[in-house]
Amino acid sequence: MIIQGRVESYRVNEPDVIHQLFDREVVVVDLRNGSYYSLSESGGTAWLAFGSAAASIDAVTELLATIYALPPDVIARDLRRFVEELTARDLIVACPQGEGVMDAATVATPAAAYSPPELRSYNDLQELFLLDPVHEVDAVAGWPHAAAGGPAVPPPAEPAGGPATTGASPAATGGDLLTAKLGGHTLLVNRDTGVYSTLEADRGTTEHHDLETLMRPWIEADRPLRRAATAQGRQLLDRLDQSFTDDAATAGGIVEQWYEIGGEAICVRTIPEQDSERLRPALRHLAIPEAPATGAGLTISAWNGGMPSAPPMLANLLQRLRRKWCTECGPRGEVLELHSSEISAIYNAGPNVLTVLDFERNRGWLLKLDDVAFPYWEVGSPFRFLLHEWFAPRGLQYVHAAAVGTARGGVLLVGKGGSGKSTTALLCAAAGLQYAGDDYCLIDPSHAWAHSLYNTGKLKGPEDYARLPELKGLSTNPDSFERGGDGKGVYFLDEIWPDRVVAGMPLRAIVVPRITGQLASYVEPCSAFEALVAMLPSTAAQLPAASNDDCDRMVALAEKLPAYLLHLGTDIRGIPAVLTTLLNG
């Protein structure tokens, strides 16, 4: 526990502050403001001792006293002054009890006699730093953010429309840690730091940093706690629904289309002639002709608009989101004013989309606050957040995975973007296999079943034609590279390969693709834990509401199915046959 004024342990303020040891000099760069620092030899030793694992002032004092053979009280006084300067600059931060300190024996003998730890500060190049990595963007999650180098979004101004009444308040929650245990091993996903770690009985701990850009640890907002919805929150939902009805009345009505998704009847309402109608085709293979007698499980209203016609209180919220989402939202876009135990609301500032789910009344809304075309990832995989959160309590898990198979069943292809799962899935579809998705599926762990969500496939650019010439020229999204845009091409496979797109399939195995430089492709068994590590972090990183319940469902699936590594060779034509053989075996 940290008690104000008695904090004794500190750690380097990573990832905003980076450092490196050069010979005997530690160089520190603060990525937030472009200041850079050179530390004196004793200062550098102290810095490295605090490190990322944290250490107490007492432990570091002792270390320096040992190294320089001086009484600790001399060192302690100098070190406190140094620590004060570092904390004033926010280069190190107070934290709970540190994990220890370096062994004095591992520190090189100092080159010079002791002098107090010292920091030289330079800020002559700040302006260039702040301009350097201007943005880092994540098209898949659609959540844009300032790079560590500086603010991409202007600092927030005072509220434009009076003070907001929040339904949820930001609160420190002791870290945003997801935990999954399987077969004696543990997988930890820390979305606050963007790092996931595996703790394996036989291999020890391994840290993985490859999903940092997806998890965006540099967004500093506190994670909001879910509280009971306020009356005002509920009123906002009614106004949101009213806004859809009003906009539809002005534009000439509502189009209702029914789908059976994951065994549930889902009604999607759009407004004719709007760009939001382009969200429907990805679900077309799951369409049912009319409303079932049982009515809708979930009704989703999707439209472009909401401004400036929205009812007063709602218009104010939407305006605030557009102007300064960074203060209105939690770290994953949770809209603080609505976020509660009965309502989930996520605002995505990049595509300017507000997604709201009313758990109590099974209503969802997807509102794009402008008339700009939906980007390819929304068209290819619409309603991601709504489907994840609505199906979770029903035991179905939204996963970042592809699913393909034969009449005997299918394989779930798991792995982060770029691992080869999408290409493998599309190659299999091209070869005549059944196809239930290339990027996302809805999994029923208790029945080892994959429900299809989207009939779409995506190509990155003309370089993909060599593998999938059948798709050339068939994307219609305006931001497709085939249409002069800079996005992926989205292909509706229910039209291209109508005989292969299926609503779901029983799963026989989890397959983790790996790209190799070898010619031939082959599979080899791997552990269920390996499959979990390929599936869970990249899924959790993309779902703002991911929780330990999601982890439990993914563990349940991994426990149920055999797992394989699929080594993808350069002779890509062989890949479908390898999977067919696996399924027939």
Next chain:
Amino acid sequence: MNTSVSVVIPAHNAARFIGQAIESVFQQCEAAAYLALDVIVVDNTSTDATCDVVQRDFGSKVRLLHEPKPGAACARNAGIAAATAPLIAFLDADDLWLPGKLADQFAALGAQPDVSLVFCHGVEFSDPPAAFPCNLESRPFLHPSGLLARREAFDIAGPLPEFRCGEFIAWYGWAQTLGLKSLVAPGSFVRRRVHADNTTRDRQGLAEYTQAMHWLMERRRAHAAAAAGATGR
């Protein structure tokens, strides 16, 4: 007066952007026919159609070099080494210039012989539109795409240090130390494309910021020591 400018365009897997970028360079001559351009595209380990696009659409109008060492700094240095003109400008393959960029900066350098480096202002744009938040306000563009430099600047300060991050920042800091003068012209002439493939700064990349700053500090210390020695202190 020599009116030729070497324009160095480093390109890594930029097939989708490079055509537009090169066109925005040749557009510079429309209102300033006196400019003689030496356009150098430096392919930096591209595995896409970048080189094909350049050869197909621009042929002999540009020089196409290949730099096998990865990194924008290596590509820019290869371009600097090949440049023939007394003035050198850079344009990242995914950025665009607006008409008048070179003419404006050419005039600024002409009017101020003591200035070696002139920057301009720039804005960002999202590709695809509205997908990514952008800074739409014009601001000083202290980045290679906004620079027109006298060739002597590189003769004096040397090539860019070949780091993946912070290489231009460190070089600029070194140039300042050596007393090279720079200014930022008020005109806004660069459009920086914000897109899904903007160089991501992974952990390793970020680490090179510290290497770049260390490079700079070492040079500055050696420079200060040499200066102190020269004055007998």
